[in-house]
Amino acid sequence: MDKAVELNSVDTTYEGEKIPCLKxxxxxxxxxxxxxxxxxxxxxxxxxxxxxxxxxxxxxGEVKVLGKALRGDGNDIRKYVGYxxxxxxxxxxxxxLVSDVVLMGRYGKIGLLKPITKKDRxxxxxxxxxxxxxxxxxxxxxxxxGGQAQKVMIARALAKEPEIILMDEPFSNLDFEARxxxxxxxxxxxxxxxxxxxxVIHDIASIPKACNxxxxxxxxxxxxxxxxxxxxxxxxxxxxxxxxxC
Amino acid sequence: MLEIFSxxxxxxxxxxxxxxxxxxxxxxxxxxxxxxxxxxxxxxHAAFAGAALGIFLRKDPLIFALLFSTFVSLALGPLADKAKxxxxxxxxxIFSLSMALGLLFLNLSPDTAMSSTALRILWGSVLGMxxxxxxYLLIITVIAILFVIMFFKEINSILFDRKLARASGINxxxxxxxxxxxxxxxxxxSLKLVGGLLVFALMINPTSSVYQFSYDMKKIILFSPIVGVxxxxxxxxxxxSLDLPTGSSIAIVCSIIFGISVLISxxxxxx
Ligand SMILES: Nc1ncnc2c1ncn2[C@@H]1O[C@H](COP(=O)(O)OP(=O)(O)OP(=O)(O)O)[C@@H](O)[C@H]1O
Ligand SMILES: [Mg+2]
Numbered sequence: 254m255d256k257a258v259e260l261n262s263v264d265t266t267y268e269g270e271k272i273p274c275l276k277x278x279x280x281x282x283x284x285x286x287x288x289x290x291x292x293x294x295x296x297x298x299x300x301x302x303x304x305x306x307x308x309x310x311x312x313x314g315e316v317k318v319l320g321k322a323l324r325g326d327g328n329d330i331r332k333y334v335g336y337x338x339x340x341x342x343x344x345x346x347x348x349x350l351v352s353d354v355v356l357m358g359r360y361g362k363i364g365l366l367k368p369i370t371k372k373d374r375x376x377x378x379x380x381x382x383x384x385x386x387x388x389x390x391x392x393x394x395x396x397x398x399g400g401q402a403q404k405v406m407i408a409r410a411l412a413k414e415p416e417i418i419l420m421d422e423p424f425s426n427l428d429f430e431a432r433x434x435x436x437x438x439x440x441x442x443x444x445x446x447x448x449x450x451x452x453v454i455h456d457i458a459s460i461p462k463a464c465n466x467x468x469x470x471x472x473x474x475x476x477x478x479x480x481x482x483x484x485x486x487x488x489x490x491x492x493x494x495x496x497x498x499c
Numbered sequence: 500m501l502e503i504f505s506x507x508x509x510x511x512x513x514x515x516x517x518x519x520x521x522x523x524x525x526x527x528x529x530x531x532x533x534x535x536x537x538x539x540x541x542x543x544h545a546a547f548a549g550a551a552l553g554i555f556l557r558k559d560p561l562i563f564a565l566l567f568s569t570f571v572s573l574a575l576g577p578l579a580d581k582a583k584x585x586x587x588x589x590x591x592x593i594f595s596l597s598m599a600l601g602l603l604f605l606n607l608s609p610d611t612a613m614s615s616t617a618l619r620i621l622w623g624s625v626l627g628m629x630x631x632x633x634x635y636l637l638i639i640t641v642i643a644i645l646f647v648i649m650f651f652k653e654i655n656s657i658l659f660d661r662k663l664a665r666a667s668g669i670n671x672x673x674x675x676x677x678x679x680x681x682x683x684x685x686x687x688x689s690l691k692l693v694g695g696l697l698v699f700a701l702m703i704n705p706t707s708s709v710y711q712f713s714y715d716m717k718k719i720i721l722f723s724p725i726v727g728v729x730x731x732x733x734x735x736x737x738x739x740s741l742d743l744p745t746g747s748s749i750a751i752v753c754s755i756i757f758g759i760s761v762l763i764s765x766x767x768x769x770x
Contacts, residue, residue, distance in 0.1 A: 308665060332668035341663060346766070348532070348716045349659050357659060360652040361668025369652065393714035413667065 257417050257449040258282040263314035265304045274300045276473040287443050287450045287463045292470035298453040302419045306334045332362045335415035337406050337423045347395035354394050358409035377412045384408040399426035417449040424459050436461040512625035516731035518636040519689045522643050524727025526682045527702035528720050532658045537590045540699050544597035545571040546687045547695025550620040551604035564690050568683035576679045623694030623746030625735050639688050694746035704753035711764035
C-alpha cells in the first residue's frame with residue numbers, strides 16, 4: 254500500500270505562540286485518495302495543509318510525504334505537491350500576466366538552471382484552457398474578479414502536474430455553476446492521473462462526488478475521520494462533532 | 500566647455516554612466532517590487548558613511564563603502580524579511596546615523612574636507628572615473644545580468660509572491676539575500692558617479708517610470724535599465740553643459756522622466 258502522506262503525533266506551533274495549533278495529529282493518506290477536510294473557523298485546517306507541504310515546520314512528531322520525511326525547508330517535496338492557498342493578496346497593480354502566473358507553477362519543478370521548455374508552456378496553456386481562463390491569459394493578474402483569480406490559482410497548482418494537491422477552500426469565490434464545473438474537472442484529474450486530493454471546504458454541498466473520505470477538525474485536533482457517508486450524517490453534523498474523537 | 504576635457508575622460512564618463520544606469524535600475528526593479536525601498540535608502544547612505552570613513556583614514560573609499568553597504572544589507576535583511584520588528588524605525592536610525600557619521604568623518608579630515616574627493620562621494624562626479632572604476636562597474640553589471648538570466652525562473656517567482664514561490668518548490672531565501680547583496684554592491688560601485696545621496700533616485704525612478712506603462716514584469720525588467728541608462732546619459736550631459744553636480748543632474752532628469760510617465764500613464768487614464 255502506497256502512502257502519500259503520513260503524520261505521526263504531529264504538533265505545529267506558530268512562531269511566537271506558546272500553545273501548539275495542531276495537537277498530536279496522526280493521519281495517513283493513501284495515494285489516490287480524495288479527502289475533504291471540514292471544521293469551524295480556526296480549527297487548524299490551513300495549518301494542517303501547510304504542515305503537510307512543509308510551509309510550516311512541525312515541532313513534534315514526524316511528517317512523511319511520498320515516503321520521504323519532511324526535513325529542512327521541504328522545497329524538494331513541494332515540487333510534487335500542488336497548493337492552492339486560502340488567501341493570496343494580489344495587489345491591483347501587480348505586474349504579472351495570468352499566463353506567467355500559471356507557468357510559474359512549474360518553475361520549482363523544472364529546477365535550478367534548467368530552461369523552460371516548449372512542453373512546460375504547453376502544459377500551462379492546456380491548464381488555462383481546461384480551467385476556462387485562456388481568454389484572460391494576457392490580463393494582469395491583479396485585475397481579475399475573485400472567482401477568476403481562484404481559477405488561475407487552481408490552474409497554477411495543476412500546471413505543476415503534482416502527485417498530491419492541497420486546496421484550501423478553492424471554491425470560496427466561485428458561483429454554484431462554476432463550483433460544479435471546477436469540481437468535475439478535479440474529479441477528472443483524480444480519475445485519470447491518480448492525483449491525491451486534500452481539499453478544505455466549508456460548503457458541504459459542494460464536496461466533489463469523487464471524495465471518499467472526510468476529516469473533521471476542531472481546535473487543532475482531528476475529531477472525526479471516515480467515509481463520507483458516515484461522517485456527513487445530519488445528526489453528527491448538527492452536534493458539531495463535539496466530544497467525538499476518533 | 501566640452502573641449503577642456505580629454506577624450507579619455509569623456510569616454511570613461513559615458514561608459515561609466517551607461518554601466519551605472521543599467522545596473523542601478525536593474526537592481527531597482529527588484530528593490531521596488533519587493534518593497535525594499537527603505538532598505539536601499541539605508542544602504543546608499545551607509546555606503547556614503549563608509550566612503551567618508553575611507554577618506555578620513557586615507558584609504559580607498561570604495562572598500563569602506565562596500566563594507567558599510569553590505570553590512571547594512573546583511574544586518575537589516577533578516578529584519579525586513581521577517582517583519583518582526585518595525586523596520587521603518589530601524590532603517591530611520593541607520594539612515595540618520597550614517598549621515599551623521601559620514602558628515603563627521605568628512606569634517607574630521609580637514610585637508611580633504613569639501614575637497615573634490617569628499618564632494619564627489621556626496622554628489623557624484625563624471626570626472627576622475629579611473630580604468631579600475633570602469634572595470635569594477637563592468638564586472639558588477641555582468642554579474643547582475645547573468646544573475647537575472649540564469650535564475651530568471653526563481654527571481655520572477657519570488658517577485659510575484661514569495662510564499663507562492665516557496666509553495667511551488669523554490670528556495671526563496673538565498674535569492675532574497677543575493678538580491679540584497681547585489682544591490683549593496685551596486686550602490687557602493689555607483690557612488691563615484693552619482694554620489695551617496697542620490698544613487699537611490701537612480702534605483703527607484705526609472706523602474707517606477709516603466710511601471711506606469713506595463714503590467715508585464717518581463718518587460719519592466721527589460722526596459723527599466725534602458726530608462727536608467729538614458730537618465731544617466733542625459734543627466735551627464737546636463738552636468739557637463741551647465742556645470743552642475745552629476746548626481747543632482749541625474750536625479751533631476753530621472754525625476755522629470757518619472758513625472759512625465761505618471762502624467763501620460765495609461766494606467767491612470769479611464770477607458
Ligand atoms: N500566523 C499565525 N500566527 C499565530 N497563530 C495563528 C497564525 N495563523 C493561524 N493561527 C491560529 O491557528 C489556529 C488555526 O488556524 P487555521 O488558519 O489553521 O484555521 P482554519 O481551520 O484554516 O480556519 P478558517 O476556516 O478560518 O480558514 C487559529 O486559532 C489561529 O488563530
Ligand atoms: Mg483556513
